Amino acid sequence: MVCRVTIYNTDRMRYWRTIVILLYLLVNGPCLYQLKAQSKTANKRLLFYLDEDKKQWLKVTSYAQIWARQSQNNPGSTVNDKPALNTTDLSIRRFRLGVSTQPWEKTIFFFQIGVNNLNYLSPKGTSVDVLDAYVEHKFSDYIAIGGGKSAWNGLSRYTSPSSSKVMANDINFIALPTLNDSDDLIRKLGMYAKGKIGKVDYRLVFTKPLAIENSKTFNPDPTEGIARFTNKKPNLQYSTYVKYEFLDPESNATPFLSGSYLGKKRVFNLGIGYTLQPKALWSLRNGEEQFHDLKLFASDIHLDLPLKFNPDMVITAYLGYFNYDFGPGYIRQIGANNPVNGLESSADFYSAKGNSFPVLGTGESLWGEIGYLFPPMGNQDDKGRLQPYVSAQYSDFEVIPSRIFQYDFGINWYLNGHYSKLTINAQNRPIYRNSTNVITKDGRKWMFVMQYQFRID
Amino acid sequence: MTKLFSKPILTFICILLSIGQGIAQTNDTTALDTKKLKYFLNEEKTHWLAVHMYTQLWMRMNDNNPGSTIAEELEDSTYDVSVRRFRLGFQAQISDRLWVYSQFGINNLNYQSPRGTSLDLLDAYAEFSVSRSLVIGAGKTAWTGLSRYSAPNTSKLLTNDLLLLALPTDDKADDLIRKLSVFAKGKLGRLDYRFVASKPFLPSNSSDFEEETTENIAEFNDKMKSGIYSTYLKWEFWDSESNQIPFSNGTYLGKKRIFSVGVGAEYQNDALSSRKNSTEVFHDMVLWSADAFLDLPIDTTNETALTAYLGYFNYDFGPNYIRNTATNNTTLSLDNSLASFNGPGNAFPSIGTGSSVYLQAGYLFPKMGRIKDYGRLQPYAAVQYSNFERLEDPMIYYDLGINWFLKAHLSKFSLSLQNRPIYNATAQGLEVDSRKWSAVLQYIIRIE
DSSP, X not given: OHHHHHHHHHHHHHHHHHHHHHHIIIIISOOOOOOOOOSSOOOOOXXXXXXXXXXXXEEEEEEEEEEXXXXXXXXXXXXXXXXXXXXXXXXXXXXXXXXXXXXXXXXXXXXXXXXXXXXXXSOSSOBOEEEEEEEEEESSSSOEEEEEEEOOOOSSGGGSBOTTSOSSSSXXXXXXXXXXXXXXXXXXXXEEEEEEXXXXXXXXXXXXXXXXXXXXXXXXXXXXXXXXXXXXXXXXXXXXXXXXXXXXXXXOSSSOBOSXXXXXXXXXXXXXXXXXXXXXXXXXXXXXXXXXXXXXXXXXXXXXXXXXXXXXXXXXXXXXXXXEEOSTTXXXXXXXXXXXXXXXXXXXXXXXXXXXXXXXXXEEEXXXXXXXXXXXXXXXXXXXXXXXXXXXEEEEETTOSSOEEEEEEEEEEEEETBTEEEEEEEEEEEEEEEEXXXXXXXXXXXXXXXXXXXEXX | XXXXXXXXXXXXXXXXXXXXXXXXXXXXXXXXXXXXXXXXXXXXXXXXXXXXXXXXXXXXXXXXXXXXXXTTEEOSEEEEEEEEEEEEEEEEEOSSXXXXXXXXXXXXXXXXXXXXXXXXXXXXXXXXXXXXXXXXXXXXXXXXXXXGGGSXXXXXXXXXXXXXXXXXXXXXXXXXXXEEEEEEEEEETTEEEEEEEEEOOOGGGXXXXXXSOBBTBOEEOSOOOOOEEEEEEEEESSSOOOOSSSOBOSOOTTSOOEEEEEEEEEEEEEEEEEEETTEEEEEEEEEEEEEEXXXXXXXXXXXXXXXXXXXXXXXXXXXXXXXEEOSSOSOOEEOTTTOOTTOSTTOEEEEESEXXXXXXXXXXXXXXXXXXXXXXXXXXXXXXXXXXXXXXXXXXXXXXXXXXXXXXXXXXXXXXXXXXXEEEEOSSSEEEEEEEXXXXXXXXXXXX
């Protein structure tokens, strides 16, 4: 008996010691140190001053993401009606060219053209689209008001992700609940107010959702017990995200939030947000039309900290909780940059074509990521920096009885920060099938992506 | 031919030439060698960003193929003005080893184009330089093998327009020559090489795609999944050419002394299919070529030069493959009762299973004008002779023209007379029935 107590105490001491060390590292340890002077002079930014006071300026940005991919496709996937179990391809995930300018004091104009998912299935002559065109007037630090076609969104941190500065390989779709349904690559037509009041950073957005009938997934008829976006009641959409910045403030010059500052900032935020749209969806109940409000809530925590004992080491972590109510039984499958263009018609297949999986739906979800940035490699030559990461989504959707678990892991190799980086990512997703009125799991599939990204600004 | 020089075209030629003279006289102070739109990113001037843009305007009188119609009315000849090409691009050396290239553009903006013509993303790729002898890159790019003019520098050609024969998969597996590719290129001494592996665009997204296979006539199919592999190797006997961008110049206007000999090949497994006794059979695309290019300055003080290119192309697309290609087509519809084998407008069989020889030659005269610079003239001639399996008669196409360089390739006129054969089905097979002319006056303006 005595002996057992002793062991128990030793165990407990070890346990407490670990906790104390971890707490020390987390609370006291992280600290911003002055960055080492870089050996090579950095390139000039593409920032042109239009006057001598430097109050009028023009900035140019451009980036491209090139994907080489091996995808295990969902059961029944086809390319031009021919079965496609696997696809190897090369594609341009994103291309952007943007201009932002402050033509006179306090007013900013932002314009961006771009294209997504230029792959072998794309039509010849892929046109570039006007993604953003908006203007913003700054009254003070507390408030700026803008309007136009923009990616200013509320709800959560990564509802407006800086897609060229994410840590995991790609954006997380759980944070983009109306993607390409009522928005155009995250962008909507709307107005917004944003600002910083002390450590509180807020954004309030109201938008006129783009007409649902122009979306690829649009189905004009309501279904019994399954909610769908409808074009019958085109109401405004309201969205807000408020975050409290415990350490360094982040820029709110553009809507996009970075996945990692690579040690240049010390960030710890807590945020909450919502999106509401009255009567955005509809379904049938006993043959009668029912309209459902879109009610989405999220809260999240973001940490991006250089360690105290070596500021060249950076821990980046994010965790978001998403509580979505789209109406009964709503579910949506998304396949990013889908490698196939068809699915055999069979009642057995529940998973959609290619690399799709159920990402969004009525229910609760968690999405998180964690990564660790190593110090620069190479003694004389700068050989870049490595950052392994993992990210995962865990969802409990109303319509799928089992929980959805999808994960990514990979490594970023920053040759020059986010300006030139190579990422290798492995993604594992669940496959579902229909079996006698219930959706059941049917194994898992992988997708491997090597991404190279360059960015000029 | 008399129709070609009818009143409207003469008037327009006069107007354009007088504009040209104006440009020639006023822009004398512009130095040609400096790239004005180059912006240095660091103090050492090793990192930079450069912008380029060019436009090619066409005025044309075309004798249309038999049976060509516009709005169901027969149209014997078409007179039109069009934008053959517009490009806006930038390239940047963003670190010591990294180079990126992006380009927007549009081709064939003519009177039949839809309103609200969108600008397309033609190129977006990045290159990493391991050493001078090895550079690797990936993205949407015109890097391709096979022959010198399979990646032509369309604003710096000798002839009025590019050589369709050298673009065997244009708009089938490519998007205006571009594919989604990875490539390796470099120079090993005098050897200039490129290797390209591409994921082809789906042929089913082509405008002229046919899903049904034909008995004993190969066509591109949409069931293949394999990549396209191509290479081009060139031995540079004299001056070395730049391999920074994929595009090869048609002439250096006496600034370089070039003699190069090259060989190239392109391969795709099961790219085409045909029907044989009502079962579908697949054919590999196996193409190879050999070519020689000469750009020889004759008189160094006057900078006169002789430019010549000779290429041999041996194409195997499968049985009887033939393709009628129309450049910036003047009409798109056809009255089938009067139609020839060529199809509508200015189409002619330019690519097919069989072998071809292509030759072009030009001579650059000295500067004109004693006090003022009136530019330089360069007459040229080009001819394609093809023995295609499908056609009974050999296909002969020729192009006679003259370039007037006001500011080298940055501002130039070219007038071109093109003659193409019209094929008709007879008891013996497809035979030449008649020949048609097309006259194109082009003005190119390029800023960089």
